[in-house]
Amino acid sequence: MTAASIPPLPDRRRVGVIGLGMASAPHARSLADLAGRIEVAGCFSPSAERRAAFSSRFGLPTVDRIEALLDDPTLSAVLVLTPPDTHAELVARCAAAGKHVLLEKPLDATPGGARAAVSAMEEAGLTLGVVLQHRFRSSVERLAALMRDGTLGRPLSAAVAVRWWRDAAYYAQPGRGSKARDGGGVLLTQAIHTLDAFVGLLGLPEQVAAFAATSPLRRIDVEDVVAAALRYGDGMLATIDATTAAYPGYPERIEIAGTNGSAVLAGDRLEVRLCSGEHIVAGEDGTTLGGGADPMAFSHHHHRAVLADFLDALDEGRRPRVDGREALKVHRLIEAILAASDGGATVAVGAP
Template sequence: MIRVAIIGAGAISRAHIEGYLAFPERCQIVAVADIFVEKAEEAVDKFGLAGQARAAADYKELLGQGIDLVSVCTPPYTHAEIAKSFLLAGSHVLVEKPMAASLRECDEMNEAAAQSGKILSVVAQNRFRSPMMKLKQVLDEGLAGKIVHAQVDSYWWRGHCYYDLWWRGTWEKEGGGCTINHAVHHIDALQWMMGMPKEVQALMANTSHDNAEVEDLSVAVLRFDSGALGQVTSSVVHHGEEQQLIFQGAAARISAPWKVKASVSKENGFPQPNPELERQLQELYDRLPEVEHEGHKGQIDNVLQGIEQGTPVLIDGHSGRSTLELITAIYKSASTNQLVKLPLAQEDPFYTREGIQAHATHFYEKTRSVTGFSKNEITVSGEK
């Protein structure tokens, strides 16, 4: 039986707790920790963990206590310290996105994992959804042809009060805005499917949230070694919250949500449909299996298998680092108005958390905050 601890009892912890509870024959939650211990106690009661899980105010109380696997569900600026502590104490670690607040912290986390021999996995739960998994497999088959353009639309909408929460909206504690904390899922999927670009040019703005230092909208253009171009729009100002990942191949267009279109040239160069290729791509997509467990549950299953069978996890610390490196390049380009070439060197000012805080664009100063939302109601923003 794998003994599990949840560190951080905020909103995202629910997905982790429910994920572990889906596998009662394989794991047991034995502790929940939060600096606001009443939140940990509430989680223990809410999910029926009384009698099997203790509530703790400090994660350090759990180090060396026979914890096999830890889910780190705390704000991004704490990820590195907590993950390193548990890895070096002999626990496997599943850490929420983004992996850390800087590339240096990612490297330290990966070093701790290598030193301990334990699993470090970074949450990217969208990879464990059928449309995304099947799109990756269709791309790998190559039927759509050489990819010439990739499009990421990570459209979300958040009200002004969203950034009133104490750790949100600051470069120090959140590490950025919508690019790192909302579009991270689509950016992860992009680099998983296409690999890393070699150049990034980006712009960002804060259009609607003057209670945050960070961006609420960014647009980036990417160039890949293959010659393909990509574009990534990250937003918390888009009504409707549509999200999509589109790949334009030389022969066809495929995407998540799934859609396929294929064209061939008429004699005059104008397009006409290629129904035969569309049929082949649709048949391939339909033949591919649905994932057994979706979202966080799927990733937790993958990590449990890694522990039980000694197999690699789908998303390790190096994959998590690649996603953060691409996001960091977007922030560097948008803050300096420069074309950024990848990979980023350790000497780069944006390699460290301190460097990011010093050089990233600060749109506004965060002057008010609350420690938690009560029944999703909040009043700070309305007090002008």
């Protein structure tokens, strides 16, 4: 099936997809769920074999040239699902072509590239949404509401734990676990989702102290074990414990202790216990959701929510819930943690 064989349909936004690797599956399912709102003009990969496999699996049209998407005047947005080291360049090309972009995390493999991607879209007056789907979990949304309305009181202490497992087959894939392609290890590639949810709940700290290391389990040039301590302006302290060396992989956790009680997020399950005796439970069952050997072992529902919010933002002329500027916050936290580890000293986080 080719893009040219499908005429435009009225009242649906036409989009293209660039990148048909592992990350494309939840997006393809989300596009199918939202078929009443969106029309896929074409999906591109430089690999003919990958295009054929993707089209056969998901029934979506493919194109063999990226220009077939960027030069299509009826196409208003592009989903960019390629490896991190390609993001800044592809976003710049989309911006030059006048296309809005929904970008898989991270913004780019380098700090400079991340900022360049955001700037390119802002200067073009276009919308950049970033796929950091944990903020769309019902448990995270409920906890955010409880913090906004003061139910937990003032936060005093917090902890993040992402104790996941990735096996030898995962790191055997070309470029996986390399700084050149991925830009980083457990922080930028795996824990970024949980860290982004954490930043969405509590904001950025003022100072970070940290250690980051590569375990002897695999031959990679990025970190897979991290321990960090954070200090906030109001005196709150927090810790981050992140690794892909914890077999067989456990549900990621965010814990917050406040003056009125405590909250624990484990996977997509929220449990809140208040000093008043009230007990609040929300979300799902707290399973690992991709924390084990299979990184894609999760529902696509949160990806669908990200895509739906992106479409709503375009229709309503507003910012997506996680746009480029918002995504820069978690990038700044990760940069500060790695800088603190490299320099052996506390680092001021500063503005993203």
